[in-house]
Amino acid sequence: MTPALVDLFLSSAARAKAARSFEDQQKWLLRFAAHFKDAPAVIFEERGSRSEVNQWRAQWKHSPKQHDMAGTHAARVLNWAVEEGHLSEHHCHRLPKLYGVDRSEVVWTPSDREAIDAIAPDWIKRLLCVACETGLRPGDLVKLTMASVERTPQGRRLRVRTSKRGRIAHIPITPALAEVIDATPSGRLLILTNASGGQLTEHRASEGLRQWRDKAGLSQELRLQDCRGTAATRLLNAGLSLSEIASHMGWSLRHAANVIEHYARVSPGESDAVLVKLAQAKGAGT
Incomplete structure (x- = not known):
């Protein structure tokens, strides 16, 4: 049955x-x-x-x-x-879908981040920064600890086992991310916490950012998950190849390129440099 x-x-x-x-x-x-x-x-x-x-x-x-x-x-x-051999076949392959939103064009721009930083409490600002700099999913963000920070010959990186696929991701620590890590109180294990300094849940992280997004008058389309588009651009600028970014995000190469290209279009201050690097990444066959 x-x-x-x-x-x-x-x-x-x-x-x-x-x-x-x-x-x-x-x-x-x-x-x-x-x-x-x-x-x-x-x-x-x-x-x-x-x-x-x-x-x-x-x-x-x-x-x-x-x-x-x-x-x-x-x-x-x-x-x-x-x-498993319980059925010989079935006829429910490729069921038609209703949900067709392309979220490659939903990204947090520098002005969006500035609007949040101008009014939000410190724990929200730290959350948004780490999300935009790493591209980690909410479930992985709330588990980040200082033990994830590793030294490299050129600086530091985060070593994270992602919860969705169980893969190890090595994420460069950008200057903005370094500021958050270095400002973490001595003795605190978790990099991100709630307003009281306690364990931050995935739901509270998403809801907290949504509340301050609304207070800042930003688009209601923006969600915590959409920080991943911003992070893709950051990782390209940090020297990762397009294939490495796609693998880290769990995206196709085409989607990763589309997200980064859209970010460049809506962020005029970064357009030229981002588009040049994107063109180089595509030309390298990655």
Whole structure:
């Protein structure tokens, strides 16, 4: 039965590794299992099952992102079922998506950062700076410790194992990032904390920046995750190749190039230097 298939997947090695990712995966797949609770899993070998899955996820059509998430998780468990031999095939590949926002054009510009720095408390300013200088996801930002700082022949870098892919990322410490690290109180392990100096959660980090973004009158499209576009430019300027940046961000080479090119267009003070380096990176075949 379909619920049993979902249970098998959620207890398998194929399930999401990161806690937050697994919570999301479990939430959507339990919804999927509840809807198809009376259906044997083999119904997904029939062509008509594609329509059934589309009808199920249509209940979230008011929220394109949730609508697409439902289809993504359904297809993932069915792909796994085919790979493991529980199904011979399924017909839910490449379900049409509603959410089509291209966030490569959503970046924090120098003027946006200045607007936040002018009014926000120190913990928010530190958060925004580190996010824009490293490109780390919120879940990795809140775990950064002083132990992540390593010496190199030319200076310092951060050595971070990213939570989403479990890869080791080596991030150059730029002058702006160095200021934040060097201003971290002696004896404090965490580089970023909440207003009270305690553990900062991923949710509080995102919500805190959103609140001060609104107070500064900035675009409501800007989110903590969008600091990654700014960071891509910083990393290019720090000497990383386009392929290294794409690998660190989990992006394609084309997306990384598009993000950096857009940042240069909306940041006139950096346009020429950034575009020259981007052209060199493309020309080098990276």
